[in-house]
Amino acid sequence: MPRRLTRLLRRRRRLVVTLLLSAAAGVLVDGLTPASALTVPVIVVTRDLPAGAVLTSGDLTRADWPPGTVPDGTVTADVATGGRLGAPLRRGSPVTDAALLGPGLLTGAPAGRSAVPLRVADPAVLRVVRSGDFVDVIVPGSEDPAGTPGPARTVARSVTVLWTSTSRAGAAPGSGAWPTANDDAPLAVVAVPRTTAAELAGTTGGTGTVALVLVPPGP
Structure with missing residues (x-):
């Protein structure tokens, strides 16, 4: 090693030692930092679940x-427990x-909307109507x-379908899929203005059912 370099290292020995100790301390702190400090706890499901479970x-x-x-919008275990999937x-x-x-099913919907379950007169309609359609x-x-x-x-024009009972395909009767009162009921949940929701509740006719007609999105 050249004498000049040797003399330089001797003069800067304290600085070199300090830098090495600082680097070692940084590695040690990083190794001792728990993984939880670098992550966020999130509640997830442990198995595949159908809509309505x-x-x-x-x-x-x-x-x-x-x-x-x-x-966005993750919930705690206390909030999730007992909830029904849309x-x-x-x-x-x-x-x-x-x-x-x-x-939560109305997230992103215009203000003043309600989620209303409807009994559909023709079950075959739900073979083509899906969540996100307009009816x-x-x-x-x-x-x-x-x-x-x-x-x-x-009574309601160009409203968004939030959920249909056909989303429960593969769920066994009584498995907890929503709704539980009648596993064969052809149902759809739509987002409608609150005033329309009240009208729907009282004007479903003698059969208690409605018809859904697919339409383009409204203005």
């Missing part, structure tokens, strides 16, 4: 995700407010004393 504590577990990968979830998927039937909701007219039905009328 009621979440239990056994369906949920905690996973540690990098902060930049966590979606769409299927694959194992390992995070549970968000938008995935649960209820107010007109038509109620049958009431029968007169002679038993003649009155004219049908449209």
Whole structure:
């Protein structure tokens, strides 16, 4: 080693030692930092679940995700437990407010909307109507004393379908898929203005069912 370099190292020995100790301390601190400090806890499902399934504590577990990968609207285990899914979830998927039937199902919908379940007159319609479609909701007219039905009328135009009972394909009857009162009921949940929701509740005609007509998105 050249004498000049040797003399330089001797003069800077303290500085070199300090730098080496600082680097070693940094490596040690990084190694001792728990993984949880570098991740965010997220509640995810432990198995594939159909739309309408009621979440239990056994369906949920905690996973540690990098902060930049966590979606908006994730919920705690307390909120998720007992909630009903508005769409299927694959194992390992995070549970968000938008995935649960209820107010979260209306995430992104215009203000003043309600999620209304409707009994559909023709079950075959739900083979083509899917979540995200737009429909007109038509109620049958009431029968007169002679038993003649009155004219049908449209009570909601170009409303968004949030969920249909066909989303429950593959779920066994009584498995907790929503709704539980009648596993064969052809149902659809739509987002409608609150005033329309009240009207739908009282004007479904004598059959208690409605017709859905696929339409383009409204203005």
